[in-house]
Amino acid sequence: MPKTGPVAKGVFLSPQEQGDEVQRSTGNGWAVSRRRFLKYETSFHESDHDQDGFVDGQEAAAIMDRSEMKPADLAQIWHLADADADGRLSLGEFVCAMHLVHICRKGTVPVPESLPEELHGIAAGGSPQNAAQDSAASSASSPVLPCGAAQALAAPGGPTAGPSAAGSWLPSPEDLDDLRATFLSLDTSGVGSVGPEEGRMVLEQSRLPIDELSVIWQLSDVDGDGRLAPNEFVCAMTLASRRRRGTPLPEAAPPELLRAALGW
Secondary structure (H helix, E strand, C coil): CCCCCCCCCCCCCCHHHHHHHHHHHHHCCCCCCHHHHHHHHHHHHHHCCCCCCCEEHHHHHHHHHHHCCCHHHHHHHHHHHCCCCCCEECHHHHHHHHHHHHHHCCCCCCCCCCCCHHHHHHHCCCCCCCHHHHHHHHHCCCCCCCCCCCCCCCCCCCCCCCCCCCCCCCCCHHHHHHHHHHHHHHCCCCCCCECHHHHHHHHHCCCCCHHHHHHHHHHHCCCCCCCECHHHHHHHHHHHHHHHCCCCCCCCCCHHHHCCCCCC
16 A cells, blocks of 8 residues: 555645645655656646647646746746757656646746756656655655544445456446536535545545545645545545455556546
8 A cells, every 4th residue: 555644634735845845856856756747647638639649839838827937937947848849748748847837836946947857758758757756755745634533435336346357447437427426516616626625524434544545635636735626536536435345545546547537
């Protein structure tokens, strides 16, 4: 089972803890953890509207502008990430751009003059390096479920089977519809994500031990923002349901679960 840090009273990181997270990231170079890579990959597929395998400038700007970074810094990040200078971002280049934004957006770390060495392989289409070490370093500060007595789970339902013979974690279309309805009922403010209290409420209904719920939260909240986006919610609910039926938890969030809510 993946390691988890101590159960906290809340799931939001304080400004000081956010600064500590940046220090940890840069202390391990610019390495991309497996969990962050999966989050960036999901964002890439959501942004690639024409499904051509690339994100163009307009599509990337829709995400990068949310960082509220200076235009000059965003332009430098684009220049660094677009390694082949073709005016669009492949998956690897997109991951590099998003990771540079993630680390530099708080202003603690300046945008580098050249692409960090740790990101060269990813820009060329590789997988994240030093993922195990980076993931372990980040897990200590990842938001976890707060303490609280587990509530009774509504009668067995939702995703019921473990991974198929082919290794798929995908819920059935019917179960996915149920999860979407549950998500919408919890997202009462319409912000597009489920907050920590709502997430705790529904996950504790699984009657799983708090330490396992903490692991499920950490695996699912791949961007560590203390909230569950639609894809993260599907991941958390499916992992909880299948763990309740004896399926071991994976070491990282299954990519197919993180893509299951595209289009919500």
